Amino acid sequence: xxxxxxxxxxxxxxxxxxxxxxxxxxxxxxxxxxxxxxxxxxxxxxxxxxxxxxxxxxxxxxxxxxxxxxxxxxxxxxxxxxxxxxxxxxxxxxxxxxxxxxxxxxxxxxxxxxxxxxxxxxxxxxxxxxxxxxxxxxxxxxxxxxxxxxxxxxxxxxxxxxxxxxxxxx
Amino acid sequence: xxxxxxxxxxxxxxxxxxxxxxxxxxxxxxxxxxxxxxxxxxxxxxxxxxxxxxxxxxxxxxxxxxxxxxxxxxxxxxxxxxxxxxxxxxxxxxxxxxxxxxxxxxxxxxxxxxxxxxxxxxxxxxxxxxxxxxxxxxxxxxxxxxxxxxxxxxxxxxxxxxxxxxxxxxxxxxxxxxxxxxxxxxxxxxxxxxx
Numbered sequence: 460x461x462x463x464x465x466x467x468x469x470x471x472x473x474x475x476x477x478x479x480x481x482x483x484x485x486x487x488x489x490x491x492x493x494x495x496x497x498x499x500x501x502x503x504x505x506x507x508x509x510x511x512x513x514x515x516x517x518x519x520x521x522x523x524x525x526x527x528x529x530x531x532x533x534x535x536x537x538x539x540x541x542x543x544x545x546x547x548x549x550x551x552x553x554x555x556x557x558x559x560x561x562x563x564x565x566x567x568x569x570x571x572x573x574x575x576x577x578x579x580x581x582x583x584x585x586x587x588x589x590x591x592x593x594x595x596x597x598x599x600x601x602x603x604x605x606x607x608x609x610x611x612x613x614x615x616x617x618x619x620x621x622x623x624x625x626x627x628x629x
Numbered sequence: 630x631x632x633x634x635x636x637x638x639x640x641x642x643x644x645x646x647x648x649x650x651x652x653x654x655x656x657x658x659x660x661x662x663x664x665x666x667x668x669x670x671x672x673x674x675x676x677x678x679x680x681x682x683x684x685x686x687x688x689x690x691x692x693x694x695x696x697x698x699x700x701x702x703x704x705x706x707x708x709x710x711x712x713x714x715x716x717x718x719x720x721x722x723x724x725x726x727x728x729x730x731x732x733x734x735x736x737x738x739x740x741x742x743x744x745x746x747x748x749x750x751x752x753x754x755x756x757x758x759x760x761x762x763x764x765x766x767x768x769x770x771x772x773x774x775x776x777x778x779x780x781x782x783x784x785x786x787x788x789x790x791x792x793x794x795x796x797x798x799x800x801x802x803x804x805x806x807x808x809x810x811x812x813x814x815x816x817x818x819x820x821x822x823x824x
Contacts (some may be wrong), residue, residue, distance in 0.1 A: 468783045473631065494815070496814075496815075522679055548818075577819075578815075578818070580815070591820065598793075624751055624818075625751070626751040626752055626753040626761035626820065627703075627726065627750060627751065627753065627790065627793065628702065628703065628752075628753045628754070628755070629703060629704050629752055629753065629754055629794050629797040629798070629807075
């Protein structure tokens, strides 16, 4: 079974998801995990599909791209191998005045503590910059990590909070 | 909505759990297999039950038994064991987030009559083992229902984690999963660690 990584990005308009999903369904491409979101007026889709060959999907998306409105990429990827043991889930929230390097500096602190970012989004609203990251941390590092995050945030002039995101099992 | 409006007994007929314990059911509970989504029984509003019926009492005992052998499980609704009946068991005893704790209990035909102080929290479910989601639940709750066996109407006032658990189980009886209530398109997460 082919596994494909597909990205589609273009000026937002109603119907992008339906158009792309229709093409994929017609080809028998099964949409598995995906995120689709609007980023400053552009609609961005990142999808993993299983089914047809990459070239077939690429060709089928050409008519959508031909209007010059959408940019699509398709490439074959290797399916999940052995999944490494997960850490403890946390959410890092950063906000403050926009400047260069906030994401780079803050995520570097996470990586250096053995953290693994599993989801991240940023928003720029006026001069306010917001970063939200889901991160898995090795057991027991959160307390010292908070200090390091605060130091780096202070250098950048932004605020940071790190809170546990462990689910309650019901 | 009050008990009277929903066709149930008048509010003054309700009492707390009293001396009810799972042992009041007398019959021994059997562990049942837990079903996972997608399964039609999890998406169907369950039927009202006769709390005094023999099969309801057995189901109540089985829910308690199944809940007790499932690690980390604080509540289990009949649809989760494949039975479309409005019955669930809850026990949040010892949970670090619990404030008010009523111990182990089973309710039949339960309904929420008051829900206030809504708070977001991340939930997981035995019937959706690979995902979690951010869901708003009332942190102050009044629930009415019937005790299995005696059929006595009860009114429970609770809060915090027990309130969250009750709403999650009452949702199961209405054919709803936490997935039906997640806060937004980015509020469902892959769950990697099964406690």
